[in-house]
Structures are given as structure tokens and as C-alpha cells.
Amino acid sequence: xxxxxxxxxxxxxxxxxxxxxxxxxxxxxxxxxxxxxxxxxxxxxxxxxxxxxxxxxxxxxxxxxxxxxxxxxxxxxxxxxxxxxxxxxxxxxxxxxxxxxxxxxxxxxxxxxxxxxxxxxxxxxxxxxxxxxxxxxxxxxxxxxxxxxxxxxxxxxxxxxxxxxxxxxxxxxxxxxxxxxxxxxxxxxxxxxxxxxxxxxxxxxxxxxxxxxxxxxxxxxxxxxxxxxxxxxxxxxxxxxxxxxxxxxxxxxxxxxxxxxxxxxxxxxxxxxxxxxxxxxxxxxxxxxxxxxxxxxxxxxxxxxxxxxxxxxxxxxxxxxxxxxxxxxxxxxxxxxxxxxxxxxxxxxxxxxxxxxxxxxxxxxxxxxxxxxxxxxxxxxxxxxxxxxxxxxxxxxxxxxxxxxxxxxxxxxxxxxxxxxxxxxxxx
Numbered sequence: 001x002x003x004x005x006x007x008x009x010x011x012x013x014x015x016x017x018x019x020x021x022x023x024x025x026x027x028x029x030x031x032x033x034x035x036x037x038x039x040x041x042x043x044x045x046x047x048x049x050x051x052x053x054x055x056x057x058x059x060x061x062x063x064x065x066x067x068x069x070x071x072x073x074x075x076x077x078x079x080x081x082x083x084x085x086x087x088x089x090x091x092x093x094x095x096x097x098x099x100x101x102x103x104x105x106x107x108x109x110x111x112x113x114x115x116x117x118x119x120x121x122x123x124x125x126x127x128x129x130x131x132x133x134x135x136x137x138x139x140x141x142x143x144x145x146x147x148x149x150x151x152x153x154x155x156x157x158x159x160x161x162x163x164x165x166x167x168x169x170x171x172x173x174x175x176x177x178x179x180x181x182x183x184x185x186x187x188x189x190x191x192x193x194x195x196x197x198x199x200x201x202x203x204x205x206x207x208x209x210x211x212x213x214x215x216x217x218x219x220x221x222x223x224x225x226x227x228x229x230x231x232x233x234x235x236x237x238x239x240x241x242x243x244x245x246x247x248x249x250x251x252x253x254x255x256x257x258x259x260x261x262x263x264x265x266x267x268x269x270x271x272x273x274x275x276x277x278x279x280x281x282x283x284x285x286x287x288x289x290x291x292x293x294x295x296x297x298x299x300x301x302x303x304x305x306x307x308x309x310x311x312x313x314x315x316x317x318x319x320x321x322x323x324x325x326x327x328x329x330x331x332x333x334x335x336x337x338x339x340x341x342x343x344x345x346x347x348x349x350x351x352x353x354x355x356x357x358x359x360x361x362x363x364x365x366x367x368x369x370x371x372x373x374x375x376x377x378x379x380x381x382x383x384x385x386x387x388x389x390x391x392x393x394x395x396x397x398x399x400x401x402x403x404x405x406x407x408x409x410x411x412x413x414x415x416x417x418x419x420x421x422x423x424x425x426x427x428x
Contacts, residue, residue, distance in 0.1 A: 018045055021063045021170060025097060028115070028174025034182045039075050040065040040095075050101040050109070059111050060099035063170070067093040069119065073186035091128055093119050093187055095178060097170050100332050104163055105156035112166040114327050115177030116334065119187055124376065124410055129188045132327060133176035135165035137308065149297060149420045291315040292425040297329055298370065298416035309416055311370075313348075313361065315341050317426075323348035323359045339387040347389045349381060356381060360392050360401055368419050371401045375411030380404065 026037040044064035049056035068076040068089035076082065076089055096116045101109045118130035135143075143161045144152045152158045167173035181188055296311040310326040312333065321341040324333035337348030337359055346361040357374040358381070381387075395401050398413035407413070 017061070018042075018063075021045075021061055022065075024170035025063060025065055025095060025174050028097075028171035029095070029178055031171065031175035032178040032182050033185055034075070034178060034187075035185065036065070036067050036075065036095075039077055040067045041078050044096075048099050050111075059101060060113075062096070062098040064094065064096045067095075069093050069187045073188065075185075075187070089122060091119050091121050091187070093117065093181075095174060097173050098332070100327075102163055102166065102328075102331070103159075105159040110163060112163070112168060113170050113173035114332070115167060115170075115173030115175075116327070117174075117177040117181050119181060126376075126410055129181055131177050131180040133167050133173040134328065135162055139165055149422070153422075290423075290425065291317050292423055294368075295330055295422040295424070296368070296370070296419060297421075298419045300372075300414045301417060302414050304412040304414045309372075311359075313346065315346065321346045321348055323361075340389050342389045345389045345393055347387045347392050349387055351381075356405075358401065358405055360395055362395070368421060370416040370419060371395060371398050371413070372416065373398065373401050373405060373407060373411055373413040375407050377408040378411075379406035379408070381406075 022042060026040070029036045029040075042063065042065050044062060046062040047058055048060050048062050050059045051057040068079070069091045070076050070087040071090045072087075074087075075093075076086060094117070098114050099111050100114055102112050103109055113133070115133035116130065119128040120126065121128055140162065143158045147155075167176055292315060294311075294313040294315070296309075296313060298309045298311070300307055300309060310329045310331070312322075312324040312326055312330075314322045316322075319340055319342065321339050323337045323339075323346075325335045325337075326332060327334050335350065335357070337350040337357060339346070339348040341347070341361075341363075344363055346359075346363060348359045348361075350357045354376050355374065356376075356378050357372070358378075360371045362369040362371075392401070392404060395404060398415050402411055402413045
């Protein structure tokens, strides 16, 4: 209802569909054991589209809400509804829900809902804990059956089984994402002396989608555009009518990648991705992978937490690189880094308010060694996005990376384990 007043603050215009979206988020939180209705503040409404850039198809609306959390994990009223008796907020809970398109084993597109819940300490900007919706690790392991990625990723039972475990409604996505963070209506209060973790170490839910199935069906780039358009109640049907062949998400040498943009996506080759990629002999005798797209699955297990990592690394012909961290294997990006690559090494970095992240990828023919560091600040990084890979040529562990970037207190550095990659060459 237009002009509706919320919480005693300024009024904002809201459509009926947006009100429905809010109620679905609240219902999902209730299913997870957390009551946020009347406490949450909606911070983002964005229309989400799939299909080609020339003819995008509206598949739904992204919504983000935040809730203030007290030191004991209890949820607090919005700031405008608080008074002197209200305890101060020590952390902020953020819930994001966004639709995306995934393909079944027959190449048909389906709209699913992706939930992401995170809790950030307001004093030091550390992520206390976070979780994603989607299949659990145990569910994914059962479908994988101890097989190599190239084997199970081409198995129709695996592709359709994983797709069937994704949320089909906003409420379901919120319940899946928020459940591991909540206990008896209270949030995780964190531990002040531990490094931040971007995935919960227990009861985590990790989304998995077969990347090969997406490549075989064609690319559906998902972008977000701010607007007040009403999301369709049944979003699957118009997407099915959109042709996957109309995708225009080709990478060029001069394009850069945004978090949810598709500028750096490369149109998949008709050929099955090869693993390992062809190596290129350099004058020094070292071998490095060829330019193209690398879909990477790995995991972190240590002081930074225990969680799965999905990356899309693109090596452009002009020496530029993008490294997207994905919600799912082969899915949408939620964080992106950019930088440079050269013989045997690639470095990508990203900067946000009070947060930096660096990826160092050591590349020797068919093997990748990947180090990651993130934290509140680093003294030896240029915020203009320029990065010289040779600076990191002598890195041999995660702590050496921390020293190289002069990371401030509160950082977390780790080496990715069990790295598996799928390579796709640029078309032509």
C-alpha cells in the first residue's frame, strides 16, 4: 500500500507485491525459529532478470532485510522504535533472497530462490557467521557418491537431484539459510577472539549445482535492476519461453566483472570442458594454463571456518583476471575480485568499506594452489585495483600472503583444499 508508515520513521511507497515478498521473508524466518516481523528493516528491492541482455525476462524480485542484534543474541527493535531502555546493537543480521535460473538434465530452465543470512559484528566489521540455502553437504555427498566431479556433474540423476533440493519459494530459502544461525529464537553471539568465518562450521547448508549442465543448456545471465515492477507469481513459465541461445554474455578483453553482472561471462563452448586445460610453454620453461574460464570447487577447513568454496576465474587475453565467488557451483556471483595474471600466477583483489579480499592462484599446468585472505584493512594494497602478480611470486602459504599485504588485526587467511577445476576455452 502506497505511503504506508513503517515503525514511526519516514513513509515509503510499497507495492502489494513487495508487501507479499516481505511477508514471505518473515514467514521463512518464523519457520527457522526467529520472529523478525516488526523488527526487520527492508533495505533492498531489486528486480532480477534472466535471459539475454537484449530481451531480459523478469524472474522475481531480490529483497534484503536487516535486523539489529543485542549482545545476548536477542533481536532488537528498529532504531526508530528504540528508546533508552533498549540495549545497544552489537551485531547486524542481514538476510538476502534472490531468484536465479538453473537447468535440469534436459536443459530446461527453472527458477529457484537463493537465501543468504549473515551476522556482522558492528564493532570490528567481522563476519560472526553466515549460511546459504540449498542442499546440505551430506545431501550433496549422497548424490555425488564418491565420484570425480566430471563423472557426477554429467549424471542426470545428480543434476536433477541437486536441483530438486533447492528452495522454490522465498520462505523456504530464508528458512534454509537462517536455520543454522538461530537457536531458540536467538542469534549466534560469536567469539571475540576468533577469526571471522564466512560459513558456519556446523549444520551448514551448501548449495551445489552441476556446472556442466549449465554449459550444455546455454548461459542465462542474471542481473539486478532497481525498479518497482511486480514480480510474477509463477516466474518459471516466462523463463522457459526465453531461448537460452539468445545469451549474449560473451567476455571481451576490456570487460570487467561486477558482483551480479554478466559482463565477464563467456559463452560456453559446445565441447565438453577439458580437465586439465592445455598448457602454454613460456620462454622460462614454466607452463601456465591457457586463457579461458576456470570453474573451481574447493573447501576451507581451519581457523577461518569450515565451508565449501565455488569460484569462477576468467583469464583474459590482455592479462586481466576476474575471480567471482559463487553462491553455487556454476551459479551466481556474490563477490568479485579483479587483477592481473602472468606466467604461473594470478592475483585478484576487491575492496569494500572496512573489508578487503585477495586471491592468489599459483598455476602450474594442470595444478592450482589457491590462497585467500580477507579482513578489515591491509597496508600494502593499492585500492585503485592495480596489482602486480610478481609481488606475490614467492608466496608459499597463507600466512606469507598475510605478511605480503600487511594485513591488520582481524584478518583471516587460508589455503583452499581439495581444489577441482573445469576449464572452458574462449569460443573460436
